[in-house]
Amino acid sequence: MIRKLLSLSLLTLLSTSAFAGGYRVAMQGNKQLAMGHTGVAVISNGAESLFFNPAASVYSENKFDISGGVSYLVADTKFQNKTYGWENETRNPGTPFYLYGSYKATDWMTVGLAVYSPYGSKVEWDKDWQGSHLVNNIDLKAIYFQPTVAIKVSKHFSFGGGPIFVNGGVTFNKNLSRSMTDEQGNRTNVTVEAKNVTAWGWTAGYLVNVDDHLRLGLNYRSKIIMNETSGKSKFENVPRFGQSIFKDGTIKAEMPLPAELTVGASYTWNKWLFAFDYNRSFWTAYKALTIDFVDNPAIGTSVNPRNYKDSSTYRLGVQYTMNEQLTLRAGWYYDESPVQKGYFAPETPRNDSRAYTGGLSYKFKNGIGIDLSFSYLHFSDTNSSYDYYMEDGHNVSFGGTYKSAVTSGGIGVSYSF
Amino acid sequence: MKKRYLLLLPAIAVLASCEPSIKDEIDSSTYSAGEANFSSYVAVGNSLTSGFMDGTVFKSGQKNSFPNILAGQFKIVGGGEFTQPSYEDDVNDVGGLLFTGAPNEGFPSKLIVNMQPGADGQPLGPQNINKPVTIEASKQQKKAYHNAGVPGAKTFHLIAPGYGSLAGLTQGTANPYFVRTATSDNTTVLADAMSLKPTFFTNWIGANDVLSYATSGGEGVDQNKAGGLNPAVYGSNDITHAGVFKQVYEGITTTLTSQGAKGVVATIPDVTAIPFFTTVPYNPLSPQVIGVDNIDQLNVFVGMLKQILTAAGEGSRLELFSKTKANPLLIQDKTLKDMGPVLVQAIKGLVASGKFPLPVTDAEIAFIGATYGQARHATAKDLMLLTSKSQIGLPVKTGNAAMDSFLKKGVTVPIEDKFVLNPVEQANIKEATVTFNTIIKATAASKGLAVADMNDILNKAVAGLRVEDGQIYTADYFKGMGNLNTVMFSLDGVHLNARGYAFIASEILKTINKHYKANIPLVNPAVYPGPTLVVGNK
Numbered sequence: 044m045i046r047k048l049l050s051l052s053l054l055t056l057l058s059t060s061a062f063a064g065g066y067r068v069a070m071q072g073n074k075q076l077a078m079g080h081t082g083v084a085v086i087s088n089g090a091e092s093l094f095f096n097p098a099a100s101v102y103s104e105n106k107f108d109i110s111g112g113v114s115y116l117v118a119d120t121k122f123q124n125k126t127y128g129w130e131n132e133t134r135n136p137g138t139p140f141y142l143y144g145s146y147k148a149t150d151w152m153t154v155g156l157a158v159y160s161p162y163g164s165k166v167e168w169d170k171d172w173q174g175s176h177l178v179n180n181i182d183l184k185a186i187y188f189q190p191t192v193a194i195k196v197s198k199h200f201s202f203g204g205g206p207i208f209v210n211g212g213v214t215f216n217k218n219l220s221r222s223m224t225d226e227q228g229n230r231t232n233v234t235v236e237a238k239n240v241t242a243w244g245w246t247a248g249y250l251v252n253v254d255d256h257l258r259l260g261l262n263y264r265s266k267i268i269m270n271e272t273s274g275k276s277k278f279e280n281v282p283r284f285g286q287s288i289f290k291d292g293t294i295k296a297e298m299p300l301p302a303e304l305t306v307g308a309s310y311t312w313n314k315w316l317f318a319f320d321y322n323r324s325f326w327t328a329y330k331a332l333t334i335d336f337v338d339n340p341a342i343g344t345s346v347n348p349r350n351y352k353d354s355s356t357y358r359l360g361v362q363y364t365m366n367e368q369l370t371l372r373a374g375w376y377y378d379e380s381p382v383q384k385g386y387f388a389p390e391t392p393r394n395d396s397r398a399y400t401g402g403l404s405y406k407f408k409n410g411i412g413i414d415l416s417f418s419y420l421h422f423s424d425t426n427s428s429y430d431y432y433m434e435d436g437h438n439v440s441f442g443g444t445y446k447s448a449v450t451s452g453g454i455g456v457s458y459s460f
Numbered sequence: 461m462k463k464r465y466l467l468l469l470p471a472i473a474v475l476a477s478c479e480p481s482i483k484d485e486i487d488s489s490t491y492s493a494g495e496a497n498f499s500s501y502v503a504v505g506n507s508l509t510s511g512f513m514d515g516t517v518f519k520s521g522q523k524n525s526f527p528n529i530l531a532g533q534f535k536i537v538g539g540g541e542f543t544q545p546s547y548e549d550d551v552n553d554v555g556g557l558l559f560t561g562a563p564n565e566g567f568p569s570k571l572i573v574n575m576q577p578g579a580d581g582q583p584l585g586p587q588n589i590n591k592p593v594t595i596e597a598s599k600q601q602k603k604a605y606h607n608a609g610v611p612g613a614k615t616f617h618l619i620a621p622g623y624g625s626l627a628g629l630t631q632g633t634a635n636p637y638f639v640r641t642a643t644s645d646n647t648t649v650l651a652d653a654m655s656l657k658p659t660f661f662t663n664w665i666g667a668n669d670v671l672s673y674a675t676s677g678g679e680g681v682d683q684n685k686a687g688g689l690n691p692a693v694y695g696s697n698d699i700t701h702a703g704v705f706k707q708v709y710e711g712i713t714t715t716l717t718s719q720g721a722k723g724v725v726a727t728i729p730d731v732t733a734i735p736f737f738t739t740v741p742y743n744p745l746s747p748q749v750i751g752v753d754n755i756d757q758l759n760v761f762v763g764m765l766k767q768i769l770t771a772a773g774e775g776s777r778l779e780l781f782s783k784t785k786a787n788p789l790l791i792q793d794k795t796l797k798d799m800g801p802v803l804v805q806a807i808k809g810l811v812a813s814g815k816f817p818l819p820v821t822d823a824e825i826a827f828i829g830a831t832y833g834q835a836r837h838a839t840a841k842d843l844m845l846l847t848s849k850s851q852i853g854l855p856v857k858t859g860n861a862a863m864d865s866f867l868k869k870g871v872t873v874p875i876e877d878k879f880v881l882n883p884v885e886q887a888n889i890k891e892a893t894v895t896f897n898t899i900i901k902a903t904a905a906s907k908g909l910a911v912a913d914m915n916d917i918l919n920k921a922v923a924g925l926r927v928e929d930g931q932i933y934t935a936d937y938f939k940g941m942g943n944l945n946t947v948m949f950s951l952d953g954v955h956l957n958a959r960g961y962a963f964i965a966s967e968i969l970k971t972i973n974k975h976y977k978a979n980i981p982l983v984n985p986a987v988y989p990g991p992t993l994v995v996g997n998k
Binding site for chain 2: 119120121123125126127128130173220221222224282283284422424430434435436437438439440441444446447448
């Protein structure tokens with residue numbers, strides 16, 4: 044019955060084929076990342092399941108599972124526009140991290156706490172670069188705190204989930220227009236800041252152990268709207284004539300952290316484990332970046348259309364257990380961009396990407412395991428533009444050829460007892 | 461031992477991070493000069509070439525002259541050094557000119573927009589910036605510059621010896637801007653330009669041959685009608701005779717190309733594409749502006765004049781004020797028959813019979829005759845000059861309190877002919893513009909030169925011209941916040957601003973790319989500054 048249900052939901056999802064990208068950073072476990080960030084149907088040797096599928100955590104053989112880790116990533120983007128001979132590039136580091144702890148309270152119930160950073164985007168272009176009217180720099184972070192409970196119904200079926208508390212913030216700077224400067228010729232710009240914005244969401248999932256080899260899993264993480272009502276706007280280099288219009292003050296803004304549904308399967312065969320995950324990210328929630336300059340009626344509400352579409356990610360992973368100590372992993376995924384034609388804003392200069400991942404775990408005699416991962420995301424060249432910048436009543440386009448790459452290396456520690 | 465190496469893995473991954481490279485990445489082979497050679501680029505022309513904007517040449521404005529912008533792009537494809545006349549003495553960055561230390565009303569400081577609200581709550585608007593002018597006309601640099609644009613120059617001035625003579629300044633035969641740079645008293649603009657051995661040139665000359673007539677409101681002589689063939693005796697506001705224009709233009713072109721230089725010539729824009737002539741409407745007088753309650757009284761006066769004129773067959777010159785729709789300006793039209801004597805005689809008759817509504821003296825009757833003799837209401841066919849705007853509503857004093865209470869320029873007293881281009885003047889301008897542009901294009905064709913058809917381009921901008929990034933630029937005057945980011949014309953209404961010159965440069969680049977099979981990147985006008993907005997001007 045359940046199998047039927049699951050396969051049905053799988054089909055529906057696959058048939059509504061469309062296009063993760065955006066500001067999602069999929070690095071929530073070095074073991075899993077090494078396998079193409081699969082894991083919805085994997086019972087891992089650690090507490091990573093709390094993120095990938097809480098339902099799986101109940102099948103751990105250990106009383107306590109603790110995992111923590113961090114990735115260091117470098118995102119490079121090159122930009123050029125041949126019409127005007129523009130060239131630019133930006134290199135931005137990031138350090139997504141995770142900390143998971145699960146405790147097997149009874150044979151049929153496991154409780155846990157997960158802390159992780161699934162969304163983040165840091166892009167810093169040269170100040171006053173050609174696209175500075177859209178963005179000079181952005182730094183977006185969201186940290187998820189997620190207590191979970193997982194219940195084992197039988198050796199075949201478990202479910203789990205829990206609430207999510209999010210603490211996030213964003214700092215965003217852009218020039219006010221394509222030409223405005225102060226009397227000394229410094230470009231007028233605005234920084235919008237939202238700090239310690241909090242919100243609630245939830246996650247839930249189930250796991251089906253079809254037999255000793257095959258597992259199927261589903262996990263859903265709800266949409267969370269980060270709603271800021273007391274953010275700050277700060278204007279810099281405002282010419283005298285504009286000082287009555289462009290005053291520092293309070294802003295209201297909303298930013299969605301979209302829902303994500305993952306279904307997948309894993310198959311164990313001797314020392315091998317194969318995993319396949321399908322993610323659907325409901326980016327449609329991101330319609331526009333709307334900032335309401337509450338204290339500046341002359342500016343009013345700034346609406347910057349984004350019109351993201353839902354997008355899919357296809358993940359493949361493989362694991363080989365060499366011996367008690369060493370486990371090797373490799374993976375691949377294809378990540379479709381949620382950005383539609385004409386909405387390619389340089390604050391998230393990503394398009395469709397292919398990722399190649401690998402890594403290993405080494406377990407010491409004292410029970411401490413070290414998890415290593417690396418990943419390389421390759422984005423194809425894209426001739427893209429953002430066509431909805433409004434200037435004197437007309438939409439103006441900004442674009443060119445973008446090319447990005449993201450490389451990461453991660454290290455984690457796992458301990459079970 | 462082995463285990464420790466494993467820890468290096470993430471570090472290796474980061475170090476190995478392959479930088480992305482774009483397939484068709486811009487490199488030294490992407491752009492090319494094609495058949496052109498930009499090693500010595502010289503720009504010949506008038507104010508439009510010099511970087512004149514907001515009514516003058518000032519230091520920061522000159523940096524955005526279209527030839528300087530062009531030269532920046534030429535550098536990408538092998539362009540050489542490009543020099544412009546020194547404005548280091550413009551310490552306040554306000555332009556203008558001093559003549560032996562004294563300010564001159566013909567060469568004031570640059571225009572700015574004073575955003576301080578006036579009595580009506582609206583910003584005070586364009587004003588000359590209130591900072592001292594420090595540029596001395598007689599300070600001679602005696603150096604040939606790649607930007608050889610001389611504000612005010614007509615075609616024949618480029619080959620006129622003495623145009624840069626300091627002594628000629630007082631006699632009115634020299635141009636202060638050329639005096640500052642001329643290498644000798646007897647040199648010419650063209651000779652100094654040629655001394656730089658141009659390999660490439662732009663020549664945008666000829667506009668003043670017709671535009672100075674237009675900006676004077678048609679006060680000069682149309683030498684095509686007068687048959688004047690000696691430019692040495694032309695007045696400054698005359699239209700150059702087409703024959704003179706042709707001969708001089710061809711001569712300049714022959715000289716510029718004599719050492720094998722290639723180049724671009726530009727055409728002359730129609731007055732209807734220049735905001736100086738298109739911004740002030742002929743009928744800006746709403747009933748509210750006039751005062752609805754005053755209209756009946758005013759119509760008694762206007763009606764009486766109209767009646768007298770009607771009797772003489774000229775009644776259509778005037779119309780009664782409307783209480784419901786916008787009213788036209790009252791203007792002077794020197795092409796009309798002077799009805800002054802008729803008016804004087806008729807009014808005297810009315811006064812004698814006690815029918816005139818006001819007590820008037822003979823002197824005042826004479827004033828009315830002189831004032832309304834060639835007066836008429838403007839029509840959609842008239843072009844009001846930008847300078848007419850400040851005339852509208854100015855009080856006129858005769859000493860007769862009853863009359864003075866309602867005498868206002870443009871409402872009850874005609875605005876002088878020099879503030880209007882009437883259809884006759886427009887026809888003269890049109891004819892000269894068409895003829896000159898035909899000569900420019902034919903001369904270019906005979907030498908295989910590229911033509912930047914600025915007339916065509918600016919005519920298209922009247923309705924709006926869409927550029928590469930989708931923005932639409934228009935030939936409008938500054939309208940306030942509505943076109944702050946897109947206005948191309950400077951506050952003088954005739955010349956472009958920095959953004960507009962970038963627009964011109966981009967259009968010229970397109971012409972060069974096409975004609976000389978070059979591939980030079982364009983410039984984006986959007987990032988160049990528009991008008992200077994200030995709060996207070998003291």
